[in-house]
Amino acid sequence: MVPCRRSPRSSNPAFCGKATSSDVRSGSPAYGENSDLEQANIMNISDSTIIITGAARGLGAAVARHLGSAGAKLALIDLTADSLDATLSACRNIGADARAYACNVADESAVEQTFAAVVDDFGSFNGLVNNAGILRDGMLVKAKDGEIASRLSLADWQAVIDVNLTGVFLCGREAATGMVRLGSPGWIVNMSSISRAGNFGQSNYSAAKAGVAALTSVWAKELARHSIRVNAIAPGFVKTEMVASMKPEALARMAAGIPAGRLCTPEEIAHACAYLIENDYMNGRVIEIDGGLRL
Numbered sequence: 001m002v003p004c005r006r007s008p009r010s011s012n013p014a015f016c017g018k019a020t021s022s023d024v025r026s027g028s029p030a031y032g033e034n035s036d037l038e039q040a041n042i043m044n045i046s047d048s049t050i051i052i053t054g055a056a057r058g059l060g061a062a063v064a065r066h067l068g069s070a071g072a073k074l075a076l077i078d079l080t081a082d083s084l085d086a087t088l089s090a091c092r093n094i095g096a097d098a099r100a101y102a103c104n105v106a107d108e109s110a111v112e113q114t115f116a117a118v119v120d121d122f123g124s125f126n127g128l129v130n131n132a133g134i135l136r137d138g139m140l141v142k143a144k145d146g147e148i149a150s151r152l153s154l155a156d157w158q159a160v161i162d163v164n165l166t167g168v169f170l171c172g173r174e175a176a177t178g179m180v181r182l183g184s185p186g187w188i189v190n191m192s193s194i195s196r197a198g199n200f201g202q203s204n205y206s207a208a209k210a211g212v213a214a215l216t217s218v219w220a221k222e223l224a225r226h227s228i229r230v231n232a233i234a235p236g237f238v239k240t241e242m243v244a245s246m247k248p249e250a251l252a253r254m255a256a257g258i259p260a261g262r263l264c265t266p267e268e269i270a271h272a273c274a275y276l277i278e279n280d281y282m283n284g285r286v287i288e289i290d291g292g293l294r295l
């Protein structure tokens, strides 16, 4: 069962206070007639079991610490178990029940085995932060004086699509499968990006992140009947190793255009993630946390 602070109206734990069609038919009070309607239905993070991909560093690690400090049990996924040591100990130091799983999110059988291992270890799970991602930036075609200098390679295109889009699909499908099988309603938060609008030098990344936004909308529609909500975060530029790997001149140019005058912190993204988890009426939306930057 999903931990949930339910409205007094709801007697069905699976629905966390959501109105059903029979509520409507039986004539639930109109707006303003019942203080019940003024209550927010809040999903409890505490005691939820949450799977986080790409948890070894950056946003995944910050989300793990934030949700761990709110009482969540954590299944932390990254390419290698060793790389998760720092996040694992940070989470355990704040009292969270956390375990590490080595898994390439782009590998179908590895994803299936890892999610099965999480169920074996924790009994069930309530949420997925679908966060693992990579960059392989490059212009589609780079030319000087009419001569082609370079082209975005198929390998760089495919690598980003494999992890940032197929990986999100595989983990999302496995999470939904598990939650439906276990009768364990919950949520998925996908990590998109403001680059989904189309960013210079990022054909592969922008296409993948636009795909992630589309998956968020499709899954929200398809999975609502199973009481699974799906949302996404589209960060701007966040202070992580991924951004540090950008060319300094490109990063400086980008940072100069941020109305907030600074990069986002990983903790600000973690805070937005907790909001998406907690608010039971958020579904199918991509929220931008970008300091006002538009690409």
Ligand SMILES: NC(=O)c1ccc[n+]([C@@H]2O[C@H](COP(=O)([O-])OP(=O)(O)OC[C@H]3O[C@@H](n4cnc5c(N)ncnc54)[C@H](O)[C@@H]3O)[C@@H](O)[C@H]2O)c1
Residues within 6 Å of the ligand: 053, 054, 055, 056, 057, 058, 059, 060, 077, 078, 079, 103, 104, 105, 106, 131, 132, 133, 134, 163, 167, 191, 192, 193, 194, 234, 235, 236, 237, 238, 239, 240, 241, 242, 243
């Ligand atoms: N940092 C930003 O400014 C920013 C902006 C927009 C979106 N994002 C997105 O947020 C997510 C996290 O970004 P970050 O900045 O923390 O990146 P990061 O590079 O610091 O961390 C990404 C993590 O994902 C892991 N990972 C990569 N490929 C994997 C795979 N195949 N299987 C499992 N794990 C894998 C890496 O090992 C790493 O620990 C990514 O999806 C990224 O595209 C980041």
